[in-house]
Amino acid sequence: LTRDALHGRGTKSVIVMGGGIAGMTAAYELLKGGYSVTVLEGRDRPGGRNWTVRRGTTFTDLKGQTQTAGFSKGQYMNAGPGRIPQMHVTLDYCKELGVPIEVFTNQNADAFLYRENVPGALNGVPVRHRAVKADAYGYTAELLAKATSQGALDAELTAEDKDALISYLRSFGAINSANEYVGGGRRGYAPEPGAHLEAGTPLPQYELSDLFRSTLGNYFSFEMGFDQAMMMYQPIGGMDRIAYAFAEAIGARRFRYNAEVVAYQNTTDGVAVTYTTANGPKTVTADFAINAMPPHIAAKIPSNMPAGVVAALGSVSRTNAGKIGIEYNRRWWEEDFRIYGGITNANTNIGNMWHPSYGYHGKTGTMIGYYNTGANANFYGALTPAQRLTEAVAQGKKIFGDVYGEGITASFSQDWASAKFSEAAWVSWPGAVGGQTGAGYRSLLQASGNIYFAGDHLSHAIAWQHGAITSARATVEQIHERVTA
Numbered sequence: 001l002t003r004d005a006l007h008g009r010g011t012k013s014v015i016v017m018g019g020g021i022a023g024m025t026a027a028y029e030l031l032k033g034g035y036s037v038t039v040l041e042g043r044d045r046p047g048g049r050n051w052t053v054r055r056g057t058t059f060t061d062l063k064g065q066t067q068t069a070g071f072s073k074g075q076y077m078n079a080g081p082g083r084i085p086q087m088h089v090t091l092d093y094c095k096e097l098g099v100p101i102e103v104f105t106n107q108n109a110d111a112f113l114y115r116e117n118v119p120g121a122l123n124g125v126p127v128r129h130r131a132v133k134a135d136a137y138g139y140t141a142e143l144l145a146k147a148t149s150q151g152a153l154d155a156e157l158t159a160e161d162k163d164a165l166i167s168y169l170r171s172f173g174a175i176n177s178a179n180e181y182v183g184g185g186r187r188g189y190a191p192e193p194g195a196h197l198e199a200g201t202p203l204p205q206y207e208l209s210d211l212f213r214s215t216l217g218n219y220f221s222f223e224m225g226f227d228q229a230m231m232m233y234q235p236i237g238g239m240d241r242i243a244y245a246f247a248e249a250i251g252a253r254r255f256r257y258n259a260e261v262v263a264y265q266n267t268t269d270g271v272a273v274t275y276t277t278a279n280g281p282k283t284v285t286a287d288f289a290i291n292a293m294p295p296h297i298a299a300k301i302p303s304n305m306p307a308g309v310v311a312a313l314g315s316v317s318r319t320n321a322g323k324i325g326i327e328y329n330r331r332w333w334e335e336d337f338r339i340y341g342g343i344t345n346a347n348t349n350i351g352n353m354w355h356p357s358y359g360y361h362g363k364t365g366t367m368i369g370y371y372n373t374g375a376n377a378n379f380y381g382a383l384t385p386a387q388r389l390t391e392a393v394a395q396g397k398k399i400f401g402d403v404y405g406e407g408i409t410a411s412f413s414q415d416w417a418s419a420k421f422s423e424a425a426w427v428s429w430p431g432a433v434g435g436q437t438g439a440g441y442r443s444l445l446q447a448s449g450n451i452y453f454a455g456d457h458l459s460h461a462i463a464w465q466h467g468a469i470t471s472a473r474a475t476v477e478q479i480h481e482r483v484t485a
């Protein structure tokens with residue numbers, strides 16, 4: 001044993017295929033352990049799907065369409081990940097790497113919800129989140145309190161429990177002592193409470209039938225999601241601050257950009273990986289490799305992996321996602337609607353709009369005009385960037401009116417399915433939804449010879465940087481245990 005090995009430090013070399021968050025986490029942690037590391041990245045930048053588009057960013061998609069972002073200085077859009085829950089290890093890396101963070105507003109009572117092609121009077125009506133929520137909670141409380149007090153739940157509840165439940169429902173739904181929901185200030189006022197004798201007039205509640213049939217109330221499950229509940233965070237200045245901080249910590253001399261892996265092999269005592277360079281293909285060797293590429297990309301690259309492993313990589317289903325950033329010459333959502341960050345959600349093809357969680361009161365601002373997935377993302381992906389903007393503006397006007405089309409100074413759209421090296425936003429595994437249990441999935445959790453795998457797809461936090469990071473850490477542990485065994 002060498003002295004380093006006796007002290008638990010790795011003396012082996014590792015090639016990391018893919019400089020996304022998983023690959024960079026693996027490289028960073030291996031370097032801490034004393035390994036020698038080379039990262040091969042196909043793009044000309046670190047981060048993979050962690051990508052921030054700013055003034056001057058140029059991108060050509062797989063269809064050959066090129067966009068150059070014309071955002072003004074300080075404006076940006078996170079084309080990939082945009083929000084980080086508090087419990088995710090991603091925040092620990094922000095702390096360790098010195099990436100400052102700020103709040104990402106994932107829930108705003110004053111943002112809008114919009115549903116069309118639904119029955120009832122709320123069809124096609126933009127409504128404030130707080131108004132829908134107050135009514136949905138209010139009517140639910142009213143019905144349950146009445147059922148309870150009328151004896152419908154006597155088989156379930158003791159008299160004491162009934163009293164406790166009704167007490168809870170009065171608070172939850174703001175119902176009166178007759179167990180009736182009659183609206184109230186939590187849903188909003190016009191005029192609002194003000195000086196002297198201005199007590200404010202609560203806006204009238206929506207009808208129960210309109211409210212429930214609109215499906216608007218179904219939105220509130222989102223804000224209770226384990227990984228979507230506030231508080232949430234973003235790096236100040238763009239999500240790619242994390243990618244660049246990792247790259248800097250790893251060191252430029254260990255990074256090869258524009259290095260597209262075209263073949264990889266187990267050899268008798270290590271690995272050989274071939275990648276593109278400006279002067280033609282080059283092959284490097286090492287003791288181990290970590291394949292941190294998206295599985296459906298890795299599956300296409302010639303290798304001597306066992307057929308079952310290649311089949312497992314290729315067995316994933318891809319999910320697309322799309323985003324458009326639209327810069328306006330004034331922050332009309334703040335000035336006209338008093339919306340400071342947060343999400344407006346629609347059941348139209350735009351899906352979600354993000355009001356920016358940075359740059360408040362600034363001269364200009366950049367809305368995410370759509371963040372959608374699946375069929376809606378594919379619909380926008382099939383359009384040209386100019387057509388995407390036209391469609392997004394037409395949809396946005398339904399919610400915000402003509403102002404949505406006024407004062408647009410720049411836009412940039414991303415379709416992850418047509419992005420080289422990604423070809424999807426994220427993946428899922430065959431079988432039960434979210435069930436990362438199958439033999440194919442399991443086969444990628446251990447080394448195939450000297451080659452390991454890492455990525456969010458090998459975690460229970462798919463489509464989160466947390467998944468990429470935790471998977472990479474697990475892989476690094478496996479290598480280190482093997483080396484020091």
Ligand code: PHE
Nearest residue numbers: 081083227228462463464465
């Ligand atoms: N992490 C991504 C997001 O927050 C994708 C995702 C959405 C993952 C919803 C899980 C649940 O938008």
